[in-house]
Amino acid sequence: MPEEPAIPINLLNWLLALTPLAVLLILLVVLRWKAAQAGPAGYLVAAAIAVLFFRTPIQTLAIGTAKGFWDAVFILYIVWTALALYEVAKGGNVFEAFRVGVREFTPNRLVQFLAFGLVFVLFLQAAAGFGTPIAVVAPLLIGLGIRPLYAVSLALIGHVWGNSFGSLAISWLAMNLVVPVTEPTMTLVVAGVLLALGVLGSALTLTLAFGGRSALRDGWPLILALVIIYGLGQLAIAPFVPELAALVPAALALGAIYWLGRRPRYQTQMAGDVRQEILIERSAGPEVSTEEAERRREAQAERLARPPLLLGFVPYIALVGFLLMALALTRAYPALESLELGFGFPETTTGYGVTREAEEVYSGLNPISHPGTSVLLAVLLGYAALHAGGYIRREQVPEILRQTAGNALPASVAVIGFLAMSQTMDHSGQIFVLARGIAEVLGPALYSGASVFIGALGAFVTSSNTASNVLFSPLHVQAAQSLGINEGIVLGGQMAGGAYGNAIAPANMVLGTGTAQITGQEGAVLRQTLPWTLVVSLLGALVTIGIYLFV
Amino acid sequence: MSSMTLLWWSLALASLGFLLIWAGTVGPPVLLWIGIVIFVLAMLVAPATRLLEIR
Numbered sequence: 335m336p337e338e339p340a341i342p343i344n345l346l347n348w349l350l351a352l353t354p355l356a357v358l359l360i361l362l363v364v365l366r367w368k369a370a371q372a373g374p375a376g377y378l379v380a381a382a383i384a385v386l387f388f389r390t391p392i393q394t395l396a397i398g399t400a401k402g403f404w405d406a407v408f409i410l411y412i413v414w415t416a417l418a419l420y421e422v423a424k425g426g427n428v429f430e431a432f433r434v435g436v437r438e439f440t441p442n443r444l445v446q447f448l449a450f451g452l453v454f455v456l457f458l459q460a461a462a463g464f465g466t467p468i469a470v471v472a473p474l475l476i477g478l479g480i481r482p483l484y485a486v487s488l489a490l491i492g493h494v495w496g497n498s499f500g501s502l503a504i505s506w507l508a509m510n511l512v513v514p515v516t517e518p519t520m521t522l523v524v525a526g527v528l529l530a531l532g533v534l535g536s537a538l539t540l541t542l543a544f545g546g547r548s549a550l551r552d553g554w555p556l557i558l559a560l561v562i563i564y565g566l567g568q569l570a571i572a573p574f575v576p577e578l579a580a581l582v583p584a585a586l587a588l589g590a591i592y593w594l595g596r597r598p599r600y601q602t603q604m605a606g607d608v609r610q611e612i613l614i615e616r617s618a619g620p621e622v623s624t625e626e627a628e629r630r631r632e633a634q635a636e637r638l639a640r641p642p643l644l645l646g647f648v649p650y651i652a653l654v655g656f657l658l659m660a661l662a663l664t665r666a667y668p669a670l671e672s673l674e675l676g677f678g679f680p681e682t683t684t685g686y687g688v689t690r691e692a693e694e695v696y697s698g699l700n701p702i703s704h705p706g707t708s709v710l711l712a713v714l715l716g717y718a719a720l721h722a723g724g725y726i727r728r729e730q731v732p733e734i735l736r737q738t739a740g741n742a743l744p745a746s747v748a749v750i751g752f753l754a755m756s757q758t759m760d761h762s763g764q765i766f767v768l769a770r771g772i773a774e775v776l777g778p779a780l781y782s783g784a785s786v787f788i789g790a791l792g793a794f795v796t797s798s799n800t801a802s803n804v805l806f807s808p809l810h811v812q813a814a815q816s817l818g819i820n821e822g823i824v825l826g827g828q829m830a831g832g833a834y835g836n837a838i839a840p841a842n843m844v845l846g847t848g849t850a851q852i853t854g855q856e857g858a859v860l861r862q863t864l865p866w867t868l869v870v871s872l873l874g875a876l877v878t879i880g881i882y883l884f885v
Numbered sequence: 886m887s888s889m890t891l892l893w894w895s896l897a898l899a900s901l902g903f904l905l906i907w908a909g910t911v912g913p914p915v916l917l918w919i920g921i922v923i924f925v926l927a928m929l930v931a932p933a934t935r936l937l938e939i940r
Contacts (some may be wrong), residue, residue: 368934374895396909396924678911679907740889743893747896754924754928
């Protein structure tokens with residue numbers, strides 16, 4: 335165990351440590367800067383505070399920065415390939431095929447919406463993670479007629495449940511690497527309960543946002559079934575096989591929505607109307623009615639060749655197939671896990687004794703198990719299938735590449751800024767001060783609840799449930815021991831908070847705004863997902879406090 | 886100069902900065918210093934696109 339850093343935990347240092355995050359929030363939400371402008375600005379503030387107030391040598395700043403850049407490469411492999419997937423699908427008129435095809439599956443627009451916005455997004459989160467579901471599903475929701483801003487916000491809210499146990503429970507495994515989890519069952523059960531609360535919040539929010547109370551009355555059997563499958567399914571599986579606690583319920587939910595969508599109840603139009611605010615048609619102007627806008631769009635779509643539904647699905651079926659193949663390969667042949675690309679970095683320290691150990695290969699990128707490879711292969715196979723069917727031409731390739739680069743460039747600069755800021759704050763001890771400050775002023779009951787907010791804060795800073803767990807689990811264990819709290823309660827709160835915080839994770843937002851073609855509107859997305867995250871975190875904190883009081 | 890050009894510069898400089906920092910950890914430490922200066926420059930370029938928008 336490394337020695338405790340000697341940074342004075344006082345209000346001034348705490349406020350200084352909070353400054354980069356506050357600046358980032360103000361730039362994005364209040365001043366409406368684009369993520370590509372706010373992310374680098376946040377990094378510069380964090381770097382200045384590190385050097386001026388946290389006794390951070392330039393070498394430590396540089397190495398922290400470089401690690402942040404490499405973390406960004408990890409994410410950007412998905413950004414670039416997911417944007418290419420979107421451009422290929424758009425070039426092949428695939429989204430029009432989906433829109434028509436899903437209407438033939440069921441005329442009920444709520445079922446259509448939840449099939450993508452809750453079920454498919456969670457399947458991708460369970461199988462892939464790392465932001466893939468946001469990048470893939472946002473354009474699919476737009477294909478259903480949802481406004482891009484809402485498509486991104488609702489995909490972010492919809493994908494929360496799958497974060498802690500998605501990607502074969504990498505967040506849980508990472509927690510076990512950094513601390514000895516002495517109460518694994520309690521940790522997993524608390525996380526499972528809080529994530530069930532999260533998926534209930536996601537399902538209700540999506541339904542109410544889509545069609546208000548009438549949609550809730552119409553859709554409650556479907557919503558109840560999905561929440562039980564996700565919430566109770568994960569809770570039941572997590573204590574025994576955490577690695578499959580997201581994937582199995584997510585696969586069951588895919589089957590459930592297909593079966594339920596075929597029932598007579600959902601083979602009729604949805605009761606009530608879709609809220610006009612979230613539909614693209616509204617932006618056509620008040621003088622154009624929904625029916626007129628729909629008619630115009632159909633007339634326009636008829637003029638373009640539309641692939642058959644199954645062909646349109648080829649890139650996505652291929653994506654799921656490649657993801658599952660990669661999971662199976664690395665499980666069957668553990669030696670493949672050692673095929674990692676990465677850079678080694680020496681130990682770092684600061685004048686306050688904040689040390690980070692040397693690493694031979696920092697955060698190695700495995701080209702087989704990384705979801706970016708699956709997305710890349712899906713792009714190539716999807717293009718080949720659409721090209722063979724005559725729905726996309728070779729002459730479109732330069733435009734596809736140009737559009738991909740045009741959207742990926744701002745996203746890349748933003749993600750580099752966010753993650754360099756995160757590592758700078760970590761290596762200089764700013765994150766330690768933030769979390770320790772919270773721990774020192776709260777008693778055991780409040781700290782139990784605060785563990786959820788700390789987890790969410792970590793996900794906001796790092797855009798990752800896994801990184802949040804790595805950052806804060808040691809602090810929770812120390813705090814639990816000194817405050818006399820069962821460690822499982824705060825570690826469970828941390829895990830679930832890390833999942834909730836993914837709805838406001840800047841890298842995820844950038845992925846969504848990129849594929850939704852609204853790059854630069856990250857602040858508007860944050861204004862929608864931040865209140866949701868705060869409310870769900872507060873409810874989660876109250877549940878965690880309840881568990882502390884009654885266990 | 887357009888915002889996109891500035892962002893390409895930002896990305897290129899950040900990548901160069903990263904490589905120099907890493908090179909500085911295994912080779913001459915001066916590369917590490919040059920690398921962090923270039924990276925900070927890259928992070929200054931991106932917010933500068935705000936000025937173009939305001940103009």
